[in-house]
Amino acid sequence: MTEKYTKGFALIHWIHGAMIALILIMATFTLPDLPKSASELEPFRGHMILGFIVTLLTLLRIYMKSKQPELKALDMDSFRENVVKWNHRLIYIMLLASGVTGMATAKSANVGKVLIFGEDPSVYTGAGGITETFASLHGTSTTLLMILIAMHVVGVLSYILKSKTNILKRVWF
Numbered sequence: 015m016t017e018k019y020t021k022g023f024a025l026i027h028w029i030h031g032a033m034i035a036l037i038l039i040m041a042t043f044t045l046p047d048l049p050k051s052a053s054e055l056e057p058f059r060g061h062m063i064l065g066f067i068v069t070l071l072t073l074l075r076i077y078m079k080s081k082q083p084e085l086k087a088l089d090m091d092s093f094r095e096n097v098v099k100w101n102h103r104l105i106y107i108m109l110l111a112s113g114v115t116g117m118a119t120a121k122s123a124n125v126g127k128v129l130i131f132g133e134d135p136s137v138y139t140g141a142g143g144i145t146e147t148f149a150s151l152h153g154t155s156t157t158l159l160m161i162l163i164a165m166h167v168v169g170v171l172s173y174i175l176k177s178k179t180n181i182l183k184r185v186w187f
Contacts, residue, residue: 015084019082019184020082026071027185034163036064037064037065041061052128052136062125065112065113069112072110076106089177101162104158105159111155115151118151119149
């Protein structure tokens with residue numbers, strides 16, 4: 015057992031966290047619903063690229079986490095320990111769900127063809143049908159993700175305040 019994660023895992027954790035925060039803020043405050051016409055798609059380009067990178071980093075983190083040495087257990091009751099374990103698992107699940115549903119939304123409406131591959135905007139199918147379902151699932155998974163991340167941050171802060179132990183050292187350089 016070890017006291018902290020490896021430096022590589024810590025680096026990926028903080029880069030990934032910053033990218034997740036950026037994409038959630040970007041989506042919440044600057045992106046409209048899926049537009050009716052291709053002329054309104056441009057704001058989605060950065061969101062799509064960053065979303066794809068976040069999804070890849072999520073897979074990398076899951077792999078890296080499986081290779082990390084087991085950390086020394088924190089001093090907490092079994093209920094809180096289970097909440098922490100499931101919060102982490104659900105964050106990973108919602109990150110993957112958000113990535114997959116985002117890609118499905120883009121694929122079903124041909125957003126990627128227009129924004130990433132430069133095809134004629136006339137191939138954009140807009141919102142409606144299965145695209146609406148994927149977009150709705152994407153919105154729900156990202157809302158759940160934000161709730162889980164808020165729980166994670168509040169949990170870390172409450173543990174630090176209650177135990178007077180800086181557990182951030184576990185995932186620092």
